[in-house]
Every structure is written in C-alpha cells, then in structure tokens.
Amino acid sequence: MKKLQQITSLTIANKRHSTLGCLAFGLVLMALSGCAVLPDKPVRPAVYDFGPGQSAAFASASAATLPALALADIDAPAALDGTAMLYRLAYADVQQLRPYAQARWSMAPAQLVRQRLRDQLSQTRVVLGVGDGAVAATLRLELEEFTHVFEAPDRSAGLVRLRATLVQNAGGRERAVAQRRFSVQRPAPSADAAGGVRALTAATDAAIGEVAQWLQPLMPPAR
Numbered sequence: 001m002k003k004l005q006q007i008t009s010l011t012i013a014n015k016r017h018s019t020l021g022c023l024a025f026g027l028v029l030m031a032l033s034g035c036a037v038l039p040d041k042p043v044r045p046a047v048y049d050f051g052p053g054q055s056a057a058f059a060s061a062s063a064a065t066l067p068a069l070a071l072a073d074i075d076a077p078a079a080l081d082g083t084a085m086l087y088r089l090a091y092a093d094v095q096q097l098r099p100y101a102q103a104r105w106s107m108a109p110a111q112l113v114r115q116r117l118r119d120q121l122s123q124t125r126v127v128l129g130v131g132d133g134a135v136a137a138t139l140r141l142e143l144e145e146f147t148h149v150f151e152a153p154d155r156s157a158g159l160v161r162l163r164a165t166l167v168q169n170a171g172g173r174e175r176a177v178a179q180r181r182f183s184v185q186r187p188a189p190s191a192d193a194a195g196g197v198r199a200l201t202a203a204t205d206a207a208i209g210e211v212a213q214w215l216q217p218l219m220p221p222a223r
Contacts, residue, residue: 067136075110097147
C-alpha cells in the first residue's frame with residue numbers, strides 16, 4: 001500500500017513538473033513571437049537642401065561698382081512655412097497639396113530660396129539684410145509656388161513662382177520702383193522626392209538668374 005502511494009505521489013509530481021515545463025515553454029514561445037511582431041524602428045525622412053551651389057567667382061572691376069542692396073526675408077503662404085516637401089497631381093486634383101511622407105527640406109523653402117539668391121547676388125554686389133546698413137534700395141520677394149507637379153505618373157517638373165518688388169529707401173520711407181513675377185519650371189529626372197529636389201533646385205537657380213538680370217538695368221553701376 002505504501003509502495004502504491006509512493007508511486008502515485010511520484011506520478012502527480014511528474015505531472016506537475018511536466019505542466020510547469022509546458023507553461024514555461026509556452027511563455028518563452030509567446031515572448032519570442034511577441035518580439036517577432038514588434039514594429040520596426042521608425043524610418044527617418046530624408047533631409048534635402050539645394051546643395052553647395054557653384055563656387056563664387058571673383059567680382060570684376062565693374063561689378064564692384066554695383067550699388068549695394070538690402071534683401072528682405074521672403075514671404076510665403078502658410079503651406080510653405082514648414083519643411084514639408086510638397087507635390088501636386090495635376091492629372092488627378094491639381095488644387096490639392098500633398099506632402100512627401102519620407103522627405104523634407106532642411107529649412108522652410110522661403111529660407112532656402114533667400115539663401116540661394118543672396119549667394120548669387122553677393123557675387124556682384126554687397127547684399128545686406130534689412131536694417132543692417134544704409135542702402136538705397138531693398139528687394140522684397142514673395143514665394144507663391146514651390147512644388148513638385150506631376151502632369152502624369154511618370155512625368156513631372158519642379159515649379160517655382162516668385163513675385164519681386166524693388167523699392168527705394170528715402171527719408172525713412174519706401175517707394176516701389178518696379179515689380180515683376182517670375183515663373184520657372186524644370187523637368188524632374190525621376191518621379192519621386194529626389195527627382196523633385198533636383199527639379200526644384202534647377203528651377204530656383206533659373207528663377208534667381210532671371211531676377212538678377214531684371215535688377216541690372218534697375219540698379220546700374222555707378223559712374
């Protein structure tokens with residue numbers, strides 16, 4: 001009888017150990033499966049700017065006589081206040097602005113354009129900020145459009161639209177001298193954010209070149 005009780009006790013103990021072992025094994029499997037379904041680390045969006053640009057050339061003797069210019073901060077609509085990289089689907093809904101999920105600018109587009117414009121104009125004249133010194137004229141710009149526009153799923157371009165106003169400073173007051181709108185687009189080499197960056201960089205440089213040419217007869221070299 002005692003021997004039967006001992007056998008029964010050993011059987012119950014073995015069952016308990018087996019049950020605990022199964023539970024432990026099950027917990028390990030649950031932990032491993034839980035690790036397998038954990039979400040991946042969030043992907044950081046790619047950050048873009050216009051690149052280093054062209055190296056500044058030495059100013060010529062005539063360029064050194066160009067009048068100094070004050071360059072104001074560029075105004076932009078609320079949609080361009082942040083660093084989102086925007087595109088439009090002209091073939092679907094051209095009025096809707098859409099941001100790229102995994103790409104953004106290093107700073108607001110208006111700041112990028114102003115930096116590029118200042119670097120370009122500084123090759124031929126002194127360019128100051130508003131209030132940094134006494135200058136005869138101020139250039140004010142509005143960035144009206146700065147988007148990657150898709151005419152078709154495989155065909156797109158970078159579109160830049162600017163409105164430039166040149167004002168004279170006299171007696172603490174400003175008087176508008178001339179105003180002009182510039183609209184430039186350049187084809188994108190690929191239908192993605194990287195292609196849009198290259199297209200918008202080329203369009204910006206072309207628009208800046210047109211602004212510089214427009215300024216030349218308005219602010220001729222001093223004699």
